[in-house]
Amino acid sequence: MTTRTDTPDAATTGQRAVAGKLVIEGLCKRYGATTALEPSSLSVTEGEFLTLLGPSGSGKTTLLQLICGLVEASEGRVVIDGRDQSRMPVHQRDIGLVFQHYALFPHLTVAENIAFPLKMRGRPSAEIGKRVEDALAMVHLGQLAKRFPRELSGGQQQRVALARCFVYQPSIILMDEPLGALDKKLREHMQIEIKRLHRESGATIIYVTHDQEEALALSDRICLMNHAKIEQLGTPRDIYERPRTAFAADFIGISNIFRGRWDGNGSLDTAHGRFVLPSGAQSPGAEPAIVIRPEHLKLGAPDGNAVTGRVSEIVYAGSETRVIAALGDGGQLVLRLGPDDAVPAINEDIVAGWARDRAVLVA
Amino acid sequence: MSAVAASGGLLARAGALRFGALWLAVPGLLFLAFFFVWPVAQLLGLSLFDPDSGRPSIATYERIAATDVYLRVLGITFRIAGYTALYSLLIGYPLAYWLSRLPDMYRGRMLLFVMVPFWTSYLVKTFAWMILLGRSGIINSLATGSGLVDQPLSLLHNEFGVMVGMVHAMVPLAVMTMLPVMAGIDRRLVQAAQTLGASPAHAFWLVYFKLSLPGVAAAGLLVFISSLGFFIVPAFLGGRRETMLAQLIITQVQELLNWPFAGALAAMMLAAALVSCWFYDRVFGLSTIAGGSAQVGTGRIRDIGLAILSGLARVAGALSSLTQRLLGRRGSGFILPAFAWLAIVFLVVPTLLVIPLAFTSSQFLEFPPPGYGLSWFRTYFESPLWIQATIRSFGVAFATAIAATAIGGFTALALANSRTRWSGLIFAFFLAPMIVPRIVIAVGLFYLFARIGLVATDLGLIIGHTVLAIPFALVTMAAVLKSYDQRLDQAAATLGANRLKTLTGVTIPLVKGGLVAAFLFSFITSFDELTIAIFISGGVKTTLPKQMWDDMILQLNPTLAAVSVVVFVVVTVMLLVAERFRSSSSSSS
Numbered sequence: 001m002t003t004r005t006d007t008p009d010a011a012t013t014g015q016r017a018v019a020g021k022l023v024i025e026g027l028c029k030r031y032g033a034t035t036a037l038e039p040s041s042l043s044v045t046e047g048e049f050l051t052l053l054g055p056s057g058s059g060k061t062t063l064l065q066l067i068c069g070l071v072e073a074s075e076g077r078v079v080i081d082g083r084d085q086s087r088m089p090v091h092q093r094d095i096g097l098v099f100q101h102y103a104l105f106p107h108l109t110v111a112e113n114i115a116f117p118l119k120m121r122g123r124p125s126a127e128i129g130k131r132v133e134d135a136l137a138m139v140h141l142g143q144l145a146k147r148f149p150r151e152l153s154g155g156q157q158q159r160v161a162l163a164r165c166f167v168y169q170p171s172i173i174l175m176d177e178p179l180g181a182l183d184k185k186l187r188e189h190m191q192i193e194i195k196r197l198h199r200e201s202g203a204t205i206i207y208v209t210h211d212q213e214e215a216l217a218l219s220d221r222i223c224l225m226n227h228a229k230i231e232q233l234g235t236p237r238d239i240y241e242r243p244r245t246a247f248a249a250d251f252i253g254i255s256n257i258f259r260g261r262w263d264g265n266g267s268l269d270t271a272h273g274r275f276v277l278p279s280g281a282q283s284p285g286a287e288p289a290i291v292i293r294p295e296h297l298k299l300g301a302p303d304g305n306a307v308t309g310r311v312s313e314i315v316y317a318g319s320e321t322r323v324i325a326a327l328g329d330g331g332q333l334v335l336r337l338g339p340d341d342a343v344p345a346i347n348e349d350i351v352a353g354w355a356r357d358r359a360v361l362v363a
Numbered sequence: 364m365s366a367v368a369a370s371g372g373l374l375a376r377a378g379a380l381r382f383g384a385l386w387l388a389v390p391g392l393l394f395l396a397f398f399f400v401w402p403v404a405q406l407l408g409l410s411l412f413d414p415d416s417g418r419p420s421i422a423t424y425e426r427i428a429a430t431d432v433y434l435r436v437l438g439i440t441f442r443i444a445g446y447t448a449l450y451s452l453l454i455g456y457p458l459a460y461w462l463s464r465l466p467d468m469y470r471g472r473m474l475l476f477v478m479v480p481f482w483t484s485y486l487v488k489t490f491a492w493m494i495l496l497g498r499s500g501i502i503n504s505l506a507t508g509s510g511l512v513d514q515p516l517s518l519l520h521n522e523f524g525v526m527v528g529m530v531h532a533m534v535p536l537a538v539m540t541m542l543p544v545m546a547g548i549d550r551r552l553v554q555a556a557q558t559l560g561a562s563p564a565h566a567f568w569l570v571y572f573k574l575s576l577p578g579v580a581a582a583g584l585l586v587f588i589s590s591l592g593f594f595i596v597p598a599f600l601g602g603r604r605e606t607m608l609a610q611l612i613i614t615q616v617q618e619l620l621n622w623p624f625a626g627a628l629a630a631m632m633l634a635a636a637l638v639s640c641w642f643y644d645r646v647f648g649l650s651t652i653a654g655g656s657a658q659v660g661t662g663r664i665r666d667i668g669l670a671i672l673s674g675l676a677r678v679a680g681a682l683s684s685l686t687q688r689l690l691g692r693r694g695s696g697f698i699l700p701a702f703a704w705l706a707i708v709f710l711v712v713p714t715l716l717v718i719p720l721a722f723t724s725s726q727f728l729e730f731p732p733p734g735y736g737l738s739w740f741r742t743y744f745e746s747p748l749w750i751q752a753t754i755r756s757f758g759v760a761f762a763t764a765i766a767a768t769a770i771g772g773f774t775a776l777a778l779a780n781s782r783t784r785w786s787g788l789i790f791a792f793f794l795a796p797m798i799v800p801r802i803v804i805a806v807g808l809f810y811l812f813a814r815i816g817l818v819a820t821d822l823g824l825i826i827g828h829t830v831l832a833i834p835f836a837l838v839t840m841a842a843v844l845k846s847y848d849q850r851l852d853q854a855a856a857t858l859g860a861n862r863l864k865t866l867t868g869v870t871i872p873l874v875k876g877g878l879v880a881a882f883l884f885s886f887i888t889s890f891d892e893l894t895i896a897i898f899i900s901g902g903v904k905t906t907l908p909k910q911m912w913d914d915m916i917l918q919l920n921p922t923l924a925a926v927s928v929v930v931f932v933v934v935t936v937m938l939l940v941a942e943r944f945r946s947s948s949s950s951s952s
């Protein structure tokens with residue numbers, strides 16, 4: 001996985017993005033009174049695997065449709081390879097889109113489906129035959145070339161959709177929840193396939209999902225979306241370790257979040273006590289909170305920051321044990337104990353603390 | 364309502380007869396066997412036997428072949444039906460396409476612009492065109508009045524008049540047949556084609572149009588078959604050279620009493636209809652009419668088809684880039700809505716023009732009327748002839764609606780509860796009265812009724828109309844029962860409701876809308892039925908359409924406009940109520 005040095009701010013502040021494979025500037029879509037996408041900016045580099053992650057209705061599909069031109073933007077620009085393509089019709093952009101429910105042509109066979117984009121580009125039929133064959137082999141479907149889509153299982157249809165997209169080697173590939181309809185086992189298998197296709201083709205991929213585990217497993221960078229806005233953009237590690245909002249902390253991984261009031265000199269007043277903020281914490285936003293990941297909570301109070309609770313549930317999960325404790329105000333606390341840690345008993349009162357710099361202050 | 368009670372008893376029995384729900388279709392099967400299959404078969408048989416000796420003979424057919432009169436009429440009939448199908452598709456396809464792309468909330472409202480003309484009486488529509496196209500009709504008075512032309516154009520009693528009337532009558536049927544197929548096409552497939560590099564024209568022809576073809580073919584088939592049996596439009600809007608087969612049959616029966624000859628002509632018409640169905644079945648599979656998925660052809664034919672579509676796409680692509688250059692991208696986006704609205708104007712406006720004429724103070728059908736008044740409605744309400752016909756029409760329609768809803772309901776229930784391979788066949792059989800030309804059924808019934816004393820009786824009219832209304836009632840009920848979740852009954856049972864309570868508390872309230880809609884559609888079918896009435900009423904027991912037909916043959920007068928308005932209002936109100944019940948029923952279940 002490549003690591004990147006973009007600061008998260010470059011994405012959301014609308015600062016003029018530097019050259020990239022795909023640059024989006026102030027792109028925005030409104031349907032009457034509803035805003036499907038607030039003005040957003042984003043830059044994707046060549047060969048990158050970027051995931052749009054967010055709850056349903058957060059504008060992910062809208063952003064993909066704007067990029068490939070299926071939907072016309074209310075404002076903003078789409079720049080591909082340095083050329084403004086905002087007004088370019090769909091079929092002339094060099095972009096592939098894998099649809100949420102595959103959208104295979106029911107009246108064409110598997111081979112004809114895959115040949116479709118090549119035919120549209122007027123390729124000679126010998127070349128079409130060869131490339132369809134290669135594409136089928138790539139997704140291990142060689143023997144099903146003459147079948148119709150409805151004669152295939154969900155996983156097979158999915159692979160046809162991938163082959164149909166990769167066969168004409170578009171330089172940017174968009175995928176809209178391509179694995180949403182598959183069961184868990186098949187999904188994990190297909191994730192590996194997609195990673196392999198990405199590596200072999202070198203294509204720039206923008207991948208949409210609402211499944212955070214999938215996003216963490218696949219992406220170079222994650223673009224977290226909420227309420228038609230880009231919430232945070234960064235590497236999976238970035239977002240996990242340094243979430244910038246309570247939403248980001250909550251959506252990716254498990255978090256303990258304490259909201260409170262900033263007292264002006266390095267502490268946060270919360271319902272569970274006054275907590276010392278991590279060193280160097282900036283002046284927070286209107287609704288500050290601190291976030292502590294379960295693995296950073298330790299029984300006992302190493303640095304003064306601690307909360308008390310009563311153990312309500314203990315979940316043993318092999319390599320770790322998860323302890324859930326009820327807090328005084330009805331909230332919940334989640335701790336993750338290693339194999340060597342002592343495990344408390346149900347209904348035992350515990351004190352859980354954290355090292356000051358392990359917490360993250362979010363807006 | 365007694366239709367509800369009738370199928371209520373039926374539902375209770377459905378539970379008891381768990382082993383064979385198909386028995387519930389038996390009353391309907393017997394009814395159609397006796398009043399549909401038997402008379403039609405007998406009529407065809409008449410043409411194959413010598414009337415005196417009773418021996419098989421093809422003398423009748425030899426007589427038909429001997430002069431070229433009949434063959435010419437046959438040719439004309441085919442030509443008019445073929446052109447009608449072609450033009451109905453050319454006008455209907457863009458209209459249906461436009462409708463299918465509207466947002467759901469508008470589509471329901473816009474659909475009424477097709478539904479109302481669909482159910483408007485053919486007589487009223489034809490009457491409207493006579494007023495519009497006549498020598499001193501609306502179009503000619505406008506054209507000569509404005510000095511556009513010196514001589515009145517001859518628009519009536521020629522092929523132009525027939526084609527306008529036929530196409531106007533058939534476009535709604537074409538649209539209603541294509542719409543469900545278009546609604547079932549996944550819009551994202553077109554988008555997918557475009558992201559894969561297809562121009563909008565290619566995406567449309569290679570994907571959307573290809574997937575809509577079964578609907579196009581079904582619409583073409585239904586329009587063609589319906590047109591084969593048409594006589595109202597050619598009788599009033601055509602001249603001698605546009606005489607169609609059905610008119611010939613009427614003459615043979617009513618004026619010449621030549622049964623073998625009428626039978627032979629009916630056989631030719633039926634054969635033409637069946638051959639068209641067979642051909643359609645070969646290419647697309649009949650199940651697509653009932654909404655099944657189209658079989659995909661294989662081999663050479665399929666390749667040729669796809670190649671033709673690519674050719675069309677290339678031509679259309681060139682055309683659309685031309686219009687884009689001429690009108691700009693925005694301007695060319697208005698072509699489809701503009702066309703659709705023109706088509707709606709064509710469908711709706713002629714009928715609406717009848718309304719002011721009904722209120723004219725003049726003795727003549729001049730437009731615009733010199734003054735307004737209610738005198739023609741008074742003439743209508745004070746005429747015993749018209750009022751008796753109106754009362755009879757209401758009574759017959761009411762009885763027909765009850766009978767057809769009961770039979771349709773029984774049958775729909777039988778089919779919903781059984782999964783044997785017979786179900787499809789039985790369904791097709793019950794739809795057959797829609798496929799067999801009405802004139803064939805009417806003449807067959809006339810021959811049967813003449814021997815069992817049912818001619819010139821209300822019962823005869825009711826039986827005949829019920830045969831025609833059963834398909835509509837069945838289709839409506841089947842759609843509701845299909846979306847009705849049988850598990851609701853089971854849930855009610857597990858919650859402690861006995862069978863009767865389940866029935867009255869759960870089942871009937873949920874399918875009530877469907878029952879009411881089936882009742883009203885059957886009512887309308889009977890209320891403007893003319894073909895059966897011409898033969899069965901025997902000149903004594905006239906219905907409203909029969910009385911209109913007689914008057915229109917004699918002379919056009921403003922009373923007809925008043926009657927047309929009454930018929931139009933009754934049918935439209937019933938239709939709106941039926942649509943309301945149908946949509947509320949399907950959204951609640």
Ligand SMILES: Nc1ncnc2c1ncn2[C@@H]1O[C@H](COP(=O)(O)OP(=O)(O)O)[C@@H](O)[C@H]1O
Nearest residue numbers: 031034035036055056057058059060061062063
């Ligand atoms: N064609 C449309 N018309 C009106 N609103 C739309 C349309 N498409 C999307 N929206 C709205 O835009 C928002 C974002 O939708 P979408 O991009 O599909 O979200 P996601 O893919 O993240 O689930 C939603 O609130 C949705 O209702």
Ligand SMILES: [Mg+2]
Nearest residue numbers: 057060061176
């Ligand atoms: Mg989506």
